[in-house]
Each structure stands twice: as C-alpha cells, then as structure tokens.
Amino acid sequence: MKNYTKLISISVIILTAILLSGCAGDGEQDINQLTFGYQPSTHQIAYMTAAEKGWWEDNLEPHGIETINENEFPTGSPEMQAMLAGDIDVAYVGAAPFVSAVDKGLNAKIVAGVQIQGSSLVLRPEFAENYEEPQDLEGLKIATFPPGTIQDTILRNWLKDNGLDPDKDVDIVGMGPGDAISAISAERVDGVFLPHPAPAIIESENNGQSVVDSGEMWNNHACCVLVVSDELINNYPEVTREIVKTHVEATEYNKNHMDDAAQIYANYTGWDVSQVKKSLNEWDGQWIADPKTIVDPTVNYAQVQYELGYIDKDLKRSDMFNTSFYESINTS
Structure with missing residues (x-):
C-alpha cells in the first residue's frame, strides 16, 4: 500500500511538471x-x-x-x-x-x-486637368483595393463626407495594385486610389496624375x-x-x-x-x-x-x- 501511494505521488509530481512546462512564457523551445x-x-x-x-x-x-x-x-x-x-x-x-x-x-x-497615410488618388490626364473638387468624380470609374481595405474605406468615407454616394455616384471597382495599374494604363478605368509606389509609377509612365493624397482625405490616418x-x-x-x-x-x-x-x-x-x-x-x-x-x-x-x-x-x-x-x- 505504501509503495502504491508513493507511486501515485510520483505520478502526480511528473504530471504537474509536464503541465507547468507548457505554461505561457515557458514553451518557447516548442x-x-x-x-x-x-x-x-x-x-x-x-x-x-x-x-x-x-x-x-x-x-x-x-x-x-x-x-x-x-x-x-x-x-x-x-x-x-x-x-x-x-x-x-x-x-x-x-x-x-x-x-x-x-x-x-x-x-x-x-x-x-x-x-x-501614403496613398493617392490618380486620374487619367484628361480628367486630372479638370479636377477641382470631389464632385468632379461623379460618374467616373475608380479602381481601388477591395471592400474592407484601407483604401476602400478611406475613399468611400471621403466621398460620403463630400456629399457623394459611393455606391451610386462613383463606380468603385476592387482590384489589386498590378491589375489597377494595368487598368488605368489601358484606359479601362478613369482613375485609381492606391498606396505608393503605384501612384508614382503611373505618373512616371504618363498614364495619370495625382490629384488628392490620402492625408487630405483623412489626416494622419x-x-x-x-x-x-x-x-x-x-x-x-x-x-x-x-x-x-x-x-x-x-x-x-x-x-x-x-x-x-x-x-x-x-x-x-x-x-x-x-x-x-x-x-x-x-x-x-x-x-x-x-x-x-x-x-x-x-x-x-x-x-x-x-x-x-x-x-x-x-x-x-x-x-x-x-x-x-x-x-x-x-x-x-
């Protein structure tokens, strides 16, 4: 009986040690x-x-x-x-x-x-030269990152703040950066709202001009x-x-x-x-x-x-x- 009790005690000690070794902060080797x-x-x-x-x-x-x-x-x-x-x-x-x-x-x-910050709204040259205010975007097709992303959230919130319905007044299409750069280059969209370096690349290829930086839309966002x-x-x-x-x-x-x-x-x-x-x-x-x-x-x-x-x-x-x-x- 004494040996049995001793065996149980040893088993409890071993089990406790195993459990403690897996506690938060002590298992980094795992x-x-x-x-x-x-x-x-x-x-x-x-x-x-x-x-x-x-x-x-x-x-x-x-x-x-x-x-x-x-x-x-x-x-x-x-x-x-x-x-x-x-x-x-x-x-x-x-x-x-x-x-x-x-x-x-x-x-x-x-x-x-x-x-x-660090994103910009870029319009094709023919739209950029006439851009003065957000209302000038009405009826345009703008590519940006898909719904739920930073760029989509900022763009839609900014349009709403300026009296535009982002679901009706502007055609917003979700794209990745490469597809959006290709789309504005091929004139399949009228503008893009993308993080850098995409705006600088589009400008350097004379396919668009930045008209609004994201910090102007939402300061220090x-x-x-x-x-x-x-x-x-x-x-x-x-x-x-x-x-x-x-x-x-x-x-x-x-x-x-x-x-x-x-x-x-x-x-x-x-x-x-x-x-x-x-x-x-x-x-x-x-x-x-x-x-x-x-x-x-x-x-x-x-x-x-x-x-x-x-x-x-x-x-x-x-x-x-x-x-x-x-x-x-x-x-x-």
Whole structure:
C-alpha cells in the first residue's frame, strides 16, 4: 500500500511538471518557425529590410526560431483570410482589413504601428486637368483595393463626407495594385486610389496624375500595422517582444537610410529604383512604430466600417491592440 501511494505521488509530481512546462512564457523551445505575411508596398519596407539584412533570423534564433517563412499578398483581405485560417503568424497589413478580420473572429492584436497615410488618388490626364473638387468624380470609374481595405474605406468615407454616394455616384471597382495599374494604363478605368509606389509609377509612365493624397482625405490616418496572433502573444511573449523590437530597428534604419530602403524595396519587387525613390520623395506617408499613434484612427476605422455595414461588431481598443511589448522596449 505504501509503495502504491508513493507511486501515485510520483505520478502526480511528473504530471504537474509536464503541465507547468507548457505554461505561457515557458514553451518557447516548442516553436521553431514563424510565417510572416506582407504586401509589395513601400508602406511595408520595414519587413523587407529586416528580411534582407537577416535580422528576423538573427534576432529570433536565440528564442528557438530556426526558420522564417514569408507569404506575399496583393491586398489585405486575402492576407487576413490566411491569418484566420492559421497560415500566418505575423502580418504586415492595413488596419482596416485587420478590423474586418477581428469582426470575423481573428484572434490577434496590433502590437506596433507600421505607417500612416501614403496613398493617392490618380486620374487619367484628361480628367486630372479638370479636377477641382470631389464632385468632379461623379460618374467616373475608380479602381481601388477591395471592400474592407484601407483604401476602400478611406475613399468611400471621403466621398460620403463630400456629399457623394459611393455606391451610386462613383463606380468603385476592387482590384489589386498590378491589375489597377494595368487598368488605368489601358484606359479601362478613369482613375485609381492606391498606396505608393503605384501612384508614382503611373505618373512616371504618363498614364495619370495625382490629384488628392490620402492625408487630405483623412489626416494622419492609420494605414499599415504589425499584427501578431494571440497564440504567440500569450504563449511566446519573448518571441513577440523580439518581433516588435526587430520591427522598430528596421523602421528606424529605413528612416535614416532612405536610399538603401528604396534599393531594398526595388530588390524585393523588381521595380526600378528611380521610381521607388520618386515615390518616397513625393508621398505623404510616414513610417512609424509606436502603436499609440494609430489607436484612435484604427478605432475610427472600426466605427466607419460598422456604419458602412462591413462589420457586425462595434469593436473597441481592447479588441484590437496590445501595446505592452512596444512599451516594454521603450522603457527598458
């Protein structure tokens, strides 16, 4: 009987040790790879810089990460669908498609800012020369990213603010950046509202002219954000912290080395570096990392999407943000 009791006690101790070893924060050796999602926009050069310089691998290896995988997406909607399916762990993505995904049940949080503003409305030359106010867009066909994206949300909200019905007065068609550039070049659309570098590329090819920057439509609006799954946040906080720290490092590097950032982007995408530099010199965007900068605009996006009928839930800050990792880096 004594031996039986002793055996039970030992079993309880072993079981307890196993359970404790899997608790949040103690299981980092159990994860050895991460998958990042991103889009081919100058808004998200921070991801590309950290990738090209090997910072993701170097900085995350001490935390047990042996492999970094990456998936490129044309816009934020399919990227968030992939995250909902569990195919990516970390996303560089627009705030608006993230809001839509949270409404659909995505368990993830914004842990850092990436960029604000940085998109432009470009019209074909014959329309651009006569453009004076938003009402001049009535009856035109404008290509932008699909419903639920940053560009779609901003464009529709701006049209409404200026007395236009985005469903009746303007023909808005959803496209990825490559298709939209081809469409305006082939005169299949009258204009596009796209993130950079697309506007600069269209202008350099004499297929259009920028008439309104997104900052004029919605001043200091949030655009791209860094999103991490709740699984990483809750179970691997040191990995998450290193992701944020590396993002901050890449953001600061790009801000201080604009020409190198342009070359990295050109290497990644195949765009001519002179066009990339033109874009970065002309856009109204700004690379950022502090998530507090974009809390209010993102909450506003959620409200606008709720009013547009894109989402069913009235989302709050706590549903979308975890700023603790950025704060820990800047107070350590």
